Amino acid sequence: MVRRRVKKFKAQSSKLKVQIVTLLVLIVGVSQMGCLSSSLAYAAGPPTLAGCVIDSQGEPVRGAEVAAYLNDAEEPTVVGESQANGVFVLDLPEDAMDSLRVEIERPHFETTTWIAEADDLDHLRQGHTLRLPDITLKRRLTLGFWIATLTFVAILVLIALEKLHNAMAALLGVAVVLGTSFVGGAIRPDLFIFDFERAIEYVNFDVIFLVMGMMIVIGVIEETGIFQWLAYQAYRLSGGRAWLLVVILMIITAVASALLDNVTTMLLMTPMTIQIALAVGINPLSLLMPEVLASNVGGISTLIGTPTNILIGSYADISFDDFLVNLTPGVLLALVALIVYVLIAYRHQLLTRGGGLSEALLERLKESGRITQPQKLTKAGIVFVVMLIFFVIGERIHLVPAVTAILGAVAMLMWVAPDIEEMLKVVDWTTLMFFIALFILVGAIQEVGLISFIATGIKALVGENLSVALLVLIWAGAILSGVIANIPFTAAMLPVVGFLTRTVPGAGSKVLFYGLSVGSALGGNSSLIGASANLVTAGIAERAGYPITYKNFIKVGLPAMIVTVLAGTLWLFIRF
Amino acid sequence: MGKILCATRGGEASYDTQDAAIALAKERDDELLFLFVVDTHFLDKTGRAVRPDVVAEEMGHMGEFLLAMAQERAQKHGVAADYLLRRGEFRDELKAAAREEEVGLVVLGHPAGTESAFVPSDLEAFATEIEAETGVEAVIV
Numbered sequence: 001m002v003r004r005r006v007k008k009f010k011a012q013s014s015k016l017k018v019q020i021v022t023l024l025v026l027i028v029g030v031s032q033m034g035c036l037s038s039s040l041a042y043a044a045g046p047p048t049l050a051g052c053v054i055d056s057q058g059e060p061v062r063g064a065e066v067a068a069y070l071n072d073a074e075e076p077t078v079v080g081e082s083q084a085n086g087v088f089v090l091d092l093p094e095d096a097m098d099s100l101r102v103e104i105e106r107p108h109f110e111t112t113t114w115i116a117e118a119d120d121l122d123h124l125r126q127g128h129t130l131r132l133p134d135i136t137l138k139r140r141l142t143l144g145f146w147i148a149t150l151t152f153v154a155i156l157v158l159i160a161l162e163k164l165h166n167a168m169a170a171l172l173g174v175a176v177v178l179g180t181s182f183v184g185g186a187i188r189p190d191l192f193i194f195d196f197e198r199a200i201e202y203v204n205f206d207v208i209f210l211v212m213g214m215m216i217v218i219g220v221i222e223e224t225g226i227f228q229w230l231a232y233q234a235y236r237l238s239g240g241r242a243w244l245l246v247v248i249l250m251i252i253t254a255v256a257s258a259l260l261d262n263v264t265t266m267l268l269m270t271p272m273t274i275q276i277a278l279a280v281g282i283n284p285l286s287l288l289m290p291e292v293l294a295s296n297v298g299g300i301s302t303l304i305g306t307p308t309n310i311l312i313g314s315y316a317d318i319s320f321d322d323f324l325v326n327l328t329p330g331v332l333l334a335l336v337a338l339i340v341y342v343l344i345a346y347r348h349q350l351l352t353r354g355g356g357l358s359e360a361l362l363e364r365l366k367e368s369g370r371i372t373q374p375q376k377l378t379k380a381g382i383v384f385v386v387m388l389i390f391f392v393i394g395e396r397i398h399l400v401p402a403v404t405a406i407l408g409a410v411a412m413l414m415w416v417a418p419d420i421e422e423m424l425k426v427v428d429w430t431t432l433m434f435f436i437a438l439f440i441l442v443g444a445i446q447e448v449g450l451i452s453f454i455a456t457g458i459k460a461l462v463g464e465n466l467s468v469a470l471l472v473l474i475w476a477g478a479i480l481s482g483v484i485a486n487i488p489f490t491a492a493m494l495p496v497v498g499f500l501t502r503t504v505p506g507a508g509s510k511v512l513f514y515g516l517s518v519g520s521a522l523g524g525n526s527s528l529i530g531a532s533a534n535l536v537t538a539g540i541a542e543r544a545g546y547p548i549t550y551k552n553f554i555k556v557g558l559p560a561m562i563v564t565v566l567a568g569t570l571w572l573f574i575r576f
Numbered sequence: 577m578g579k580i581l582c583a584t585r586g587g588e589a590s591y592d593t594q595d596a597a598i599a600l601a602k603e604r605d606d607e608l609l610f611l612f613v614v615d616t617h618f619l620d621k622t623g624r625a626v627r628p629d630v631v632a633e634e635m636g637h638m639g640e641f642l643l644a645m646a647q648e649r650a651q652k653h654g655v656a657a658d659y660l661l662r663r664g665e666f667r668d669e670l671k672a673a674a675r676e677e678e679v680g681l682v683v684l685g686h687p688a689g690t691e692s693a694f695v696p697s698d699l700e701a702f703a704t705e706i707e708a709e710t711g712v713e714a715v716i717v
Contacts, residue, residue, distance in 0.1 A: 222630055267631050271638035274586065278645065284586075358648055361641065368637045426627055539618030540631075544638060545587030 047092040047124040051132030053082040053104055057452055057499050060086025061137055063198065064106040071098050097121055102132070107192050108145060108448050109137040143190040144180065145448040151176045152445050152492070159485045160529060166485070167430045170437035174199075177444040194447045202443025203436050206314045206402045207307075211435065212427055213405025214304055217384065218260050219426025220412045224377035225370060227256065227268035232369020235276045242282050243350040246290050247339055249273065253291045254298025254335050257533075258305040258328075259388070262295040266533045270540040275365050279357045284546050286349040289553075290342040292537045293525050293560045297338055299533075300521040301331035303391065303401060307435075308490040308520050313401070315494045316501075316513040320391040320401060327514050330571025334522065334564040341563045345556060379416040383408055435487075442491045451492065455499040466506040470515045470572060473497065477519025478565045482526035482558075490520045511576040518568035526561040528553040577656075578606040578680035581712075583670050585612065586642040593685030594646050596717035600683065601655045608657040609677055610646045612639035613669045632663055667702065674710045682706055682714040 049068060053061040066088045067076035082088040082104075092100075100116035112135055116124070124130055155173040158164045164172070177193050184191030230252045238245035249269075256265040273291060277284035299305040303313045303320040312318060343350065357365075371377055387408035394404055417423050445451055462469040473493075480489055497516050501507045524531030528538055528550045534557075538548040582597035584590045594610070601608040614635045616628045643659035650657035660677065662669040674682050684699055703714040 219627060222627070228634070268634055271634040274638055275641045278586070278641070357645075361644055361648070364641055364644060368641070428627075536619065540635060540638075543585060543615060543618075543635065544642060545585030545590045 047094060047097070047127055048129040049088075049090040049092060049100075049102065049124075049132065050129060051088055052086045052134045053088065053106075054086055054134050054136055055109070055452060056136060056138060057455060058502070059499070060084065061106060061109070062086065064088070064104050064109070064137065066090060067103050067105070068092060069101040069103065070095065072101070076103075092124065094127070097125055100124065104135055104137065106137060107189075107194070108140055108142055110140045112137055139449040139452055142192075142448065143188065144185075144193040145450065147180045147184075147191065148177055148193050148444040148448045149450050152441055152450070152488075155441060156484050156488060159488070160483060162529075165430070167434035167437065170434050170441060170488075173441045174437045177441065193444050198447070199440045199443060202446070203439040204311075204314055206400060207310050207439075208432055208435055209402040210304070210310055210314070210405045211307065212432060213402065213407075213409040214261065215427045215431075216409035216423060217380075217387070217405070217412055218264050219423060220376070220417045221260065221380050221384065222264055222268055223373060223417075224380060225372035226377055227265065228272045228369050229371050230256070231269050231272040231276060232366065235279065235365075235369070238280075240280055242280050242286070243343060245276070245280060246287055246342060246346070246350060249287055250290050250294035250335070250339055250342065254294045254301075254331075257295040257298040258301040258331075259384075260304075262299040262306065262531075262533045263536055266292055266295055266537045267540070270537050271544075272368060274541065274544050274546065275368060279362060279365055282349055284541065284544070285548060285552075286346050288537055288541055288546075289548070289556050290338075290346070292531075292533050293338055293342070293557065293564075294335060295533050296521060296524050296531050297331060297334050297564055300517050301328040304405075306521050307487050309517055310401075311487070311490050311494065312513050312517050315498065316510055318510060318513060319395040321395060322510075324392070326510075326575060327517060327571075330518070330568050330575070333571050334567040337563045337567040338560055341560055345559070376416055380412060383411045383416060386411075438488055438491055442488070442494075445492065446495055451495045455496040458496060459500060459503060462500070462504065464505050466504050466511070467573070469500055469504050469507065470511060470576075471569070473500075473512055473515040474519040474565060474569050474572070477516055478523035478526070478561060481520045481523030482530045482561070485529075486520045486524050486531065490516065493520070509576050511572060514572055514576075518565065518572065522561060522564045522568060525557045525564065526554065527557060530557070578604065579609055579677060580604070580606045580681045580683055581609050581611055581670075581674055581677060581679040582646075582683040583611045583613065583666070584642070584646050584685075586645070590646075590685065591649075593683065593717060594649060596685075597683040598650050598653050598655050598657075600681070600715075600717070601650070601657075602653060604681075606680065608650050608655050609673075609679060610643050610650075610657060610659040611670065611673050612643050612659070612661050613666045614639055614661065614663040615666055616663075617665065636661055636663070667705075671706055671710055674706060674712045679712055682710075682712055684714060684716050686716050 053064045055061050062084045064082040066080045068078045068090050070077040078090045080088050080090045102114045104112045151173050155169050158169040159166050180191050181193045234248040273287050274284040277287045303309050303323045390404045413420050413423050497512050501512050528534050541548050580601050614632050616632050619628055639661050647657045647659050699716055706714040
């Protein structure tokens with residue numbers, strides 16, 4: 001008796017193992033296939049329903065509730081949820097199956113129903129797994145859509161008009177969308193946008209930690225006086241020749257912006273530049289305007305140069321190396337074009353030499369251009385160079401940029417500037433909160449489908465033509481970045497560009513992402529509000545008695561933007 | 577010998593004010609005190625990482641340079657001049673400086689087009705405010 005029981009157990013156990021293995025193979029197979037196959041597939045095992053939920057762009061839909069109703073039941077028999085890849089698997093009971101209806105529901109989509117036919121039911125009754133054809137959910141405009149969309153637009157307007165601090169505006173937006181979801185959604189389901197867990201999933205912590213790490217690194221370096229020293233060296237090397245001075249300053253600013261941060265670069269270069277301009281005897285704006293234009297150009301040549309590149313690199317998996325190979329040469333071309341433009345636009349102001357400052361003032365200028373902490377600079381320089389090496393080789397050793405930045409920041413804190421409380425003050429938590437809130441807001445408009453509509457609209461415009469798509473992205477980005485803050489603009493455009501990259505033939509090289517980088521950053525040169533570096537430079541210049549008005553900025557900046565975007569466009573067409 | 581306080585920035589728009597203050601100081605045989613206020617409030621709305629203390633320090637160096645230029649201009653005209661750098665909000669710091677330095681006269685520059693920090697009616701109101709709160713005469717030049 002015992003022997004028979006053992007035999008029966010072993011047989012049942014083996015059968016179960018086969019069933020489990022089969023199910024696992026099926027799940028792996030379905031997930032690997034993605035949602036490409038439209039034919040039904042069968043495998044032995046308990047009755048199981050598997051499928052994939054996608055949206056009208058062919059993107060997998062996560063979190064869709066999949067409910068199976070057996071035998072016309074009022075309540076669902078089995079309920080499951082689609083995963084990140086859109087796949088769902090439902091284990092059906094081994095009961096008599098006369099009918100099967102599957103309803104797929106998700107907020108902001110129309111409920112879709114699939115009804116099993118006779119053949120399908122037969123296969124299920126035999127204990128097979130039924131693979132459904134991909135289920136496409138259609139978008140549905142809800143009140144939540146309008147709330148999320150209007151909130152996002154309002155935030156962009158508030159930021160553009162400087163009515164509120166950027167972080168405050170973004171947090172207000174988050175409060176509106178989450179408040180609407182939780183409070184409004186309880187009263188009227190149409191108001192639901194997303195829940196808190198889903199909101200947090202949109203936060204890209206790679207970006208947060210990369211930005212945070214670089215803040216600490218820059219915070220240590222900026223105290224050493226290196227920016228001011230570089231500006232003074234430019235003055236010395238130029239020998240009082242204004243045209244040469246502006247070229248050197250533009251190159252220094254562009255390189256510093258590429259490696260560090262262009263806002264910090266301009267904040268520290270501007271006061272020194274004003275003094276140098278007075279020493280040379282020219283209007284400081286003849287140096288400041290070219291510098292800030294160069295800083296916006298130089299910033300896009302590396303992954304870490306601008307927040308927009310950090311966003312793009314993280315979303316599109318573009319490495320530090322990729323930016324160096326695919327974008328840096330174009331940036332150099334744009335910088336050369338910008339230098340030529342500046343020398344022509346400012347030719348009258350720059351054809352001057354000498355300033356007639358007293359020895360005392362020149363000595364004061366020299367004192368301002370001193371390295372104030374040479375030992376700290378040496379150590380910080382070593383750490384920074386090592387970081388750059390790891391940024392370059394990181395992809396080969398699977399080291400993400402965020403980790404490199406954090407390691408560099410820790411090295412700075414441990415070795416260069418050990419006062420951690422002092423150094424952690426350099427982290428601008430307000431800016432990090434701004435990024436977190438922005439990710440959530442962009443996630444909200446993705447959830448409700450605004451991004452899908454924009455993506456569909458742009459796809460209809462560009463069709464299958466990669467060149468048209470690239471031109472549209474670059475120039476629309478450049479024009480819009482002049483009026484809309486480029487960080488939220490870039491964050492919102494990423495899923496759109498992602499969609500176009502997948503659907504436009506030839507876009508797999510990620511050229512459209514580089515186009516977004518060029519447009520959104522270089523577009524910032526077209527107006528005073530186009531980039532933070534412009535605003536801070538104008539703020540300091542105004543306090544020194546050299547205001548940069550909106551009109552004056554556009555007169556110089558708009559042609560510069562056109563010249564540099566043309567150069568960037570030319571490069572991308574040559575490269576790709 | 578009394579003291580005249582003249583708030584100044586750089587730029588040609590400030591030269592007229594400085595020249596007027598220099599002329600007044602020469603006429604009254606007073607010492608001239610130039611004031612530059614480092615105001616970093618414009619950083620408040622910037623959405624990017626900045627350190628106000630580091631920026632303030634650099635703007636302070638710049639301010640001292642501009643003040644030293646103003647001082648030299650005064651000295652060229654035979655007027656004894658010193659300068660003062662303060663940090664904070666402009667109006668408050670100007671009034672505080674007037675009180676602390678025990679000046680006899682505050683000179684405010686007349687708006688020069690769009691480059692002034694004030695419009696004319698604001699400037700007159702500010703002059704009245706200075707007189708009321710500090711007891712020091714304020715003139716618009």
